[in-house]
C-alpha cells in the first residue's frame with residue numbers, strides 16, 4: 543500500500559500510487575495535471591463522516607473540477623452534484639449522475655436551461671431572486687411540470703476570504719435578501735407547479751473562520767423554524783460549500799470543527815441537510831507539473847520561466863493565491879528568491895512571486911501543489927496555447943482523461959472568410 547496523495551520515495555522523488563512523477567512526464571509531457579483517486583476517496587469519506595450524523599447528503603460542486611472522470615468518481619462514491627449550468631448538467635449525466643441527485647444553483651439560469659432541467663426532473667432549483675421564480679413558474683406551468691424550489695438566502699455575512707470568492711454579503715449578486723425570504727417562501731405556496739423544498743445558503747469559498755458558517759446556519763435555521771411554526775413545510779436546508787483548505791501545508795481541511803458546528807446546530811432537528819463541497823474534496827488531490835524553460839536575471843531579480851502559465855492556472859493572478867512549489871526530484875543547493883512565471887505576454891502571468899526556491903536549471907521539473915480545484919477548469923487558450931494534458935491515477939495505473947487539441951486542430955475549428963479585395 544502506498545500513502546494517498548503525492549509523496550517522496552527513498553530517492554526524494556515525488557511519486558503517486560507507486561509511480562514516479564518523472565515517468566509520467568516522460569510519457570505525457572508537460573504541463574501536466576495529475577489527479578490521485580486515493581486522496582479523492584479519502585477526502586470524500588471524511589466529508590461523509592462529517593455530515594452523516596446530521597442526516598447530510600453530499601452534492602459535489604462540479605464547478606471546482608468538471609472533468610468527467612472526476613465527477614464520475616465522486617458519483618460512484620455516492621455523491622450527487624451541485625451544478626450551475628446546463629453544460630455541467632450534461633457532463634454530470636454523461637458521468638452517470640442522475641438528475642434527481644442534482645441541485646441547480648446559480649444566479650443566471652436562462653429559460654432554455656430551466657426548461658431542460660425541468661424536463662429531466664432535476665432534484666431542485668436553488669433560486670436567487672423573485673424574478674427567477676417568475677421565470678421558473680411560467681415555464682413549469684407551460685410544461686405542466688412541477689419545479690422543486692429552494693430559496694438561496696443572502697444572510698449579509700462577509701466571511702474572511704478573498705473578495706472575489708465571498709458570496710454572502712448584500713453587495714454581491716448572490717442570494718435573496720434575508721428580509722424577503724419568509725415572504726417569498728410563503729408565495730411559493732400560492733403557485734401551482736411550484737413545490738417549496740427548503741432554504742439554502744453559501745457564503746463563499748476558502749473559509750477558515752467557521753464562526754461565519756455558524757452564524758449563517760443559525761440565521762437559516764431561525765427562518766426555517768419560524769416558517770415551520772407558521773405551518774409551512776421546510777424539509778431541507780442546503781448549507782453550501784466553502785471549507786478552507788491549506789495551500790501551504792499538508793494539514794487536512796478542518797472537518798472536525800465543522801462537524802462540531804453542524805452537530806451543535808442540527809443534531810436535534812429533523813431537517814434533511816445538503817452540502818455542496820468542491821475545493822475540500824478535490825483541491826489537494828491534484829498537482830500541476832511544469833518544466834523549467836530557462837532562468838533569467840534582470841537587475842538582480844531572478845525569474846524562473848516555466849512552461850505552465852496563467853492559462854493553465856489563473857488562481858495566483860486572479861485571487862493572489864498561494865500554491866506550494868517543489869522540485870519533483872529534490873536536490874541540495876542554494877535557495878534564492880525568484881518569481882516563477884509563465885511564457886504568456888502579461889505581467890500578470892505568474893505562478894509565484896518572491897518565492898524561495900533551490901536554484902533550478904532548464905528542464906528541471908516543478909510540482910505546483912494543490913491544483914485540483916478551480917485550476918484546469920478555469921483554463922483558457924490565451925496566446926494560442928493548447929491545453930495541458932490531464933491524467934488520473936487509479937489503482938496504480940495512469941489514465942489520460944482528456945484528449946487535448948493540437949494547434950492544428952484548433953486552427954481547423956476556425957472558419958476562414960474569403961476577403962475579396
Ligand SMILES: Cc1ncc(COP(=O)(O)O)c(C=O)c1O
Nearest residue numbers: 603744747783784818819820821
Ligand atoms: C453555490 C455554491 N455551492 C458550492 C460551492 C463550492 O464551494 P467550495 O469549493 O469552496 O467548497 C460554490 C463555490 O463557490 C458555490 O458557488
